[in-house]
Amino acid sequence: MIEWVNSIVQGILLGGLYALFAAGLSLIFGVMRLVNIAHGDLIILAAYMGLTTIVMLGVHPFVALLIVIPLMAGFGYVLQRGLLNQTLGDDILPPLLVTFGLSVIIQNALLEIYTADPQKLNGGLIETASIPVGGLAIGILPLVTFAIAIVVIAGLQWVFYATAIGRGFRAVSDNQDIAQLMGLNKAHVYGLAMALALGVVAIAGILLGMRTSFDPSIGAGRLIFGFEAVIIGGLGNLWGTLAGGVILGVAQTIGAKIDPGWQLLAGHIAFLVVLALRPNGLFPRVEH
Amino acid sequence: MSDALLSINSLDAFYDDFQALYDIDMSLELGEVIAIIGANGAGKSTLMRSISGLLRNESGQIAFKGASIGSKRADQVAYMGIALVPEGRQLFPSLSVEENLLLGGTVGRSGPWSLKRIYELFPVLSDRRNQPSTSLSGGQQQMAAIGRALMSNPELILFDEISLGLAPIVIKGIYEALPNIVGEGMTAMIVEQDISKALEVSSRVYCLQEGRVSLTGKVGEVSREDITAAYFGVAA
Numbered sequence: 001m002i003e004w005v006n007s008i009v010q011g012i013l014l015g016g017l018y019a020l021f022a023a024g025l026s027l028i029f030g031v032m033r034l035v036n037i038a039h040g041d042l043i044i045l046a047a048y049m050g051l052t053t054i055v056m057l058g059v060h061p062f063v064a065l066l067i068v069i070p071l072m073a074g075f076g077y078v079l080q081r082g083l084l085n086q087t088l089g090d091d092i093l094p095p096l097l098v099t100f101g102l103s104v105i106i107q108n109a110l111l112e113i114y115t116a117d118p119q120k121l122n123g124g125l126i127e128t129a130s131i132p133v134g135g136l137a138i139g140i141l142p143l144v145t146f147a148i149a150i151v152v153i154a155g156l157q158w159v160f161y162a163t164a165i166g167r168g169f170r171a172v173s174d175n176q177d178i179a180q181l182m183g184l185n186k187a188h189v190y191g192l193a194m195a196l197a198l199g200v201v202a203i204a205g206i207l208l209g210m211r212t213s214f215d216p217s218i219g220a221g222r223l224i225f226g227f228e229a230v231i232i233g234g235l236g237n238l239w240g241t242l243a244g245g246v247i248l249g250v251a252q253t254i255g256a257k258i259d260p261g262w263q264l265l266a267g268h269i270a271f272l273v274v275l276a277l278r279p280n281g282l283f284p285r286v287e288h
Numbered sequence: 289m290s291d292a293l294l295s296i297n298s299l300d301a302f303y304d305d306f307q308a309l310y311d312i313d314m315s316l317e318l319g320e321v322i323a324i325i326g327a328n329g330a331g332k333s334t335l336m337r338s339i340s341g342l343l344r345n346e347s348g349q350i351a352f353k354g355a356s357i358g359s360k361r362a363d364q365v366a367y368m369g370i371a372l373v374p375e376g377r378q379l380f381p382s383l384s385v386e387e388n389l390l391l392g393g394t395v396g397r398s399g400p401w402s403l404k405r406i407y408e409l410f411p412v413l414s415d416r417r418n419q420p421s422t423s424l425s426g427g428q429q430q431m432a433a434i435g436r437a438l439m440s441n442p443e444l445i446l447f448d449e450i451s452l453g454l455a456p457i458v459i460k461g462i463y464e465a466l467p468n469i470v471g472e473g474m475t476a477m478i479v480e481q482d483i484s485k486a487l488e489v490s491s492r493v494y495c496l497q498e499g500r501v502s503l504t505g506k507v508g509e510v511s512r513e514d515i516t517a518a519y520f521g522v523a524a
Contacts, residue, residue: 164390170382171391177342178378183366183395183440 002135004257009136011253015246016146017211020204021226022233022241023153024197030236031169031193032088034095038102040223042198045106046072046205047214048114050121061121061206069202076198077191084194085187103219110216121209145207149245152200153238159196160238169193228271234281243283247274292351293318293475294339294370294444299349299358301331301338308334310499316444316477321470323486323507324479326496327519332479333375335496336448339477340372341365352444367395371442375449375479377433379421385432386417392436399441400472406435409468427458434462438469445469447478451485463489483515497521 025039036042046068053064083102087094123141130137160166171179172189180186208214208222225248233244248267255266274282292315301309309331316322326332337343339350341362349358357365371392379388389406407414410431416424421432430450437445451459459482466489470476480486487493487507495503495518503510503518 164394167383167387167391168394170387171380174380174382175378177362178374178380179391180362181340181342181366181372181374182391182436183363184391185361185363 004254006136007253007257008250009138010142011250012246013138013142013146013249014253015229015242015249016142016149017204017207017245018225018229018248019149019242019245020145020152020200020207021222022229022245023149023156023238024200024204025223025226026230026235026238026241027156027197027200028193029230031173032190033092034084034088035092035099036197037096037099037223038106038219039099039201039226040221041103041106041110041219042072042201043205043208043222044214044216044219045110046198046202047121047209048110048119048216049202050206050209051114051119054121061123061210064121065203065206068206069199072202072205073195073199076194076196076201079198080191080194081187085190088190107216107219114216116215116217118213118215119209120213121206123210127210141210145211148203148207149242152203153242156196156200157238165192225267228267231281232271232274234284236285237281237283240281240283240285244281247282291318292316293320293353294477295351296339297349297351299335299338299345301334301343301345303334303343308499309338312496312501314494314501316475318443319473319475320492321476321478321490323483323490323493324477324496325481325483325486325493325515325519326502328481329498330496331499332496333448334499336372336375336446336477336479339365339446340370366440366442367397369397369441369443370446371437371440371444372446373430373433373437373448373450375452377426377429379424379429379432379436381420381422383421384418385413385421385424388421388432388436389413389439392439395440397441401438401441403439406438409465410435425458426454427461430454430458430462431465434465434469442474444475444477447476447480449479449481451480451482459485483519495519 021043025036028034028036049068049071050061050064053067054061084095087098126140129140131140160169168184168189172184172186176186229244229248230241232247233240247270251270252263252267256263294316296312296314299309299312300307324332324335334343338345341360341364345358347356347359351357352368352370357368380391383391389403412428413432413435421429424432450462463485478486478490490507492506493510494501495515497518503514
């Protein structure tokens with residue numbers, strides 16, 4: 001019995017990481033209806049940036065965040081204004097194709113620079129430390145990851161609903177033309193949204209790198225987890241995305257408990273079941 | 289023409305291959321209120337979109353305070369001091385009433401208009417400030433749309449069909465508020481299909497017909513017959 005409880009608790013904590021994969025994806029889609037196929041590869045790019053920072057400066061991965069977050073955010077802004085804004089329009093196909101191409105480019109560039117050898121970010125003691133709770137051992141790193149996920153989502157929620165920038169995001173999402181009339185340059189607003197999204201991606205990438213080993217090819221898998229968490233939770237609802245991540249995480253750990261080979265399959269099945277029963281996700285944003 | 293606040297010189301406007309405006313000349317002095325009238329499809333909204341920057345044209349075709357703005361983006365035009373109350377209100381549904389007004393203040397120009405002044409002008413908006421903008425009635429939405437435009441403290445405000453789809457009593461209320469707005473020395477351009485309402489508050493009128501200026505003159509000097517002819521394109 002305790003083993004099942006353990007699986008569920010580990011799954012919930014894993015869900016925090018998946019929510020971090022998904023949050024940026026959800027934000028970008030919400031603001032500019034852009035489906036970013038390169039999102040998973042950007043997470044891996046952030047993990048490698050973390051690796052280089054850690055090796056060059058000899059710092060802890062959490063300290064590396066101070067460098068990787070601004071770098072990724074800046075890259076996001078430039079990427080959006082320099083490339084992705086040109087793909088946005090009435091047709092949804094160009095952004096899909098361009099971000100797919102971007103995904104291939106990032107993957108191969110990482111392969112050239114870092115080779116295909118698996119890498120890991122060394123978090124030191126935090127990786128193995130745990131606290132005993134009623135017969136369970138809860139890892140500090142998964143717990144910290146989950147806490148960070150909650151803080152990030154609460155932070156995004158605050159930006160969206162309590163700041164002028166968030167007001168701009170929502171206005172541009174509602175009606176680009178009218179927002180432009182009010183003095184918001186949508187190219188800039190989209191740039192800020194992508195910067196924010198890639199800031200979150202930086203956090204996700206570093207936490208991923210501390211949790212598991214990574215190589216340039218695993219981005220697509222993270223993209224799928226992110227997509228699934230967004231869809232399970234319901235589009236446009238950030239707390240729903242956290243719930244979606246948790247459901248996905250729990251399904252995976254329970255699947256793995258039954259048979260280690262079923263981990264990914266169980267997650268995909270949970271996703272398909274939600275999609276079949278509640279096509280809009282469990283907590284879709286209430287339309288006005 | 290050097291003292292004109294806004295001058296439009298031989299403006300041709302296109303939607304892709306379709307030409308919507310032909311060789312429009314217009315000028316607007318500081319503090320003046322003019323009416324633009326015309327039937328559906330005459331090009332009134334295209335003119336609004338061109339001035340506000342939603343439709344970009346050749347640079348020199350539109351000048352505001354002596355600067356060419358014909359090819360500027362809408363947000364740049366907004367910073368220069370032109371605000372548009374768009375046809376159909378077009379409030380942001382995801383934003384509350386107050387957030388809509390605050391968004392209108394994005395450009396941060398200084399002037400007489402503030403949240404407090406807007407709420408004094410339209411007290412009902414103050415009562416509903418935290419409600420979703422979609423919960424307002426049509427007339428209240430129009431007040432919010434006007435308030436949102438005023439929040440940028442524009443020097444020129446464009447009203448596009450502000451009576452469209454509203455009950456006559458509501459239209460009356462909104463037009464009664466107009467003198468309070470333009471009384472501040474603000475220059476305004478009022479686009480209407482409802483000719484009599486537009487003429488009541490304006491000093492000059494331009495009539496558009498099929499993308500061309502078919503009549504222009506001082507209100508009171510142009511006859512009803514002239515307007516009818518210019519509006520419909522038939523001799524009355």
